[in-house]
Amino acid sequence: MQSLTWRQRLSRLDVKLSPYLYISPFFLLFFVVGLFPLLYTAWVSLHDWHLIGGQGEMIGFANYVAVFDQPNFYRALRNTFSIFILSSVPQIIAAILIAYFLDTNLRAKTFWRMGVLLPYVVAPVAVSMIFSKIFADQSGAANALLAMFGADPIGWHADPFWAHVAIATMVNFRWTGYNALIFLAAMQAIPREVYEAAIVDGARRWRTFFSVTVPMLKPTIIFVVITSTIGGLQIFDEPRMFDTMGTGGADKQWLTLTMYIYELGWGAQKSFGRAAAVSWILFAIIVVIGAINFFITRRIASSGGKGDL
Structure with a gap:
């Protein structure tokens, strides 16, 4: 050779x-x-790491134990998931409906598709500042609108639930259009022959939407749910800018995990070790949700369902 x-x-x-x-x-x-x-x-x-003093001695999992003993950690965890639920559920529903209408025979399709993406381009800090004025307790536009209908004003900053609603509204404003374009791309990938067969069988428009479009969007819905969850767990700008202090409220009623990490590392405690411990706890939560997404997606794929992207 x-x-x-x-x-x-x-x-x-x-x-x-x-x-x-x-x-x-x-x-x-x-x-x-x-x-x-x-x-x-x-x-x-794993270290007693101070913002000013720097690296200290190794203390093992003492930072994790200290974090789990602090009430603010559980308050931040509850607030984070509450804001996520209040934002992601209506956001996904609205995004699917917007994508459905964008997929119809509209005039100036490009204009409308670009229009729904504009809120995503706006800086989060600018959005937060604008909505913090809208949801101001005394002179906000939201309470002024309620007063026009004779309703009592809402304490957007005093009541934890309504504070979460206001922050979730900011999140929905920015991300609904972005997710709508993802759903629109998935809808356009659905074969038109499926819709034609449904019309031949006598299915009405709403029946086609719920029996054809939504089932074939299952993988995309799962993807958007998981990415929205990960983004919701890392929310920082909106709650941080919701008031002038940026501390999550007087009673920490909208303190999130990422804000809590900032408070531990750069606040009064100045403990990088505890801030890093919360960061890894947050990472573990995200990994668990990612694993759930993997098993759900694999189950859908193994069932032979249509609409895989």
Whole structure:
């Protein structure tokens, strides 16, 4: 067998190594800005690490024990999931309905599709500042509108539930249009023959929507639910800018987990160790939700359902 020349060996090596070289920048960037900070945060969480004093002695899981003993942690956890539920459920429903209407024969389709994405382009801080004025307790537009109908004013900042509703409204304003475009892309991937068959069978428009469109959007709905959950667990800008103090309210009625991390690390305690511990607890919650998403998606795929993206 004739031995390969140097050029032939170099050519074969190029074919084998080129794909890995092409994808290596992503993994290098992920290691620098993703994996390394994650591992370093775990290391910090095991130390008595002070903002000013720096690294102290290793104390094991004492930071985690201290966090679980603090009432504000459970308050922040409850607030985070409450805001998530109040934002994600109506957000997904509204996004599906908006996508459905955008998928119809509208005039100036591009204009309307770009229009629903505009709130997502607006800076979160700007949105929070505008809505904090709308939901002001004394001179807000929301209470002024309620007064026009003879209703009593709502303490948007005093009542925890209504504070969560106001913050969830900010989140919905920014993300509904973004998710609507995701659902629109999924709807356009549904074969038109399916709709034609439903029309031939005598199905009305609403029946087609609930019996054809929604079932075939199941994988996309699961994807949007999980991404909305992850985003909801990391919410920071909206509650932070909801009042002038930015501390989550006088009674921490809208304190979220990310705000609690900021409070531990840069607030009165200045404990990077405890802040890192809460960060890893939050990461564990996200991993659990991601695992639930994986098993649900795999079950749907194994059932042979239609509409997989």
